[in-house]
Amino acid sequence: MIDIYEYYKKIKDINDFKKFLELLKTDYINNRKAWENDDLESYLEGLFGYIYNDQDVNIQSTWKKFAEMLLAAKVYE
Numbered sequence: 764m765i766d767i768y769e770y771y772k773k774i775k776d777i778n779d780f781k782k783f784l785e786l787l788k789t790d791y792i793n794n795r796k797a798w799e800n801d802d803l804e805s806y807l808e809g810l811f812g813y814i815y816n817d818q819d820v821n822i823q824s825t826w827k828k829f830a831e832m833l834l835a836a837k838v839y840e
Contacts, residue, residue, distance in 0.1 A: 810836035
């Protein structure tokens with residue numbers, strides 16, 4: 764099984780991001796107990812909190828950055 768955190772580090776394009784989304788869904792199904800934000804409302808709140816507090820506001824958005832935000836939202840409070 765592919766480690767989602769290791770895969771995230773290698774994202775370069777839309778195809779990598781699509782695979783990441785598959786891995787994120789699988790992680791949710793198989794490791795739901797590891798997700799602090801395991802329902803849509805808390806996940807979206809975590810996503811908002813992560814983006815709101817992100818210190819890299821001047822960086823160019825990339826597929827990797829978007830994946831980082833989605834990954835962080837599973838536990839960010």
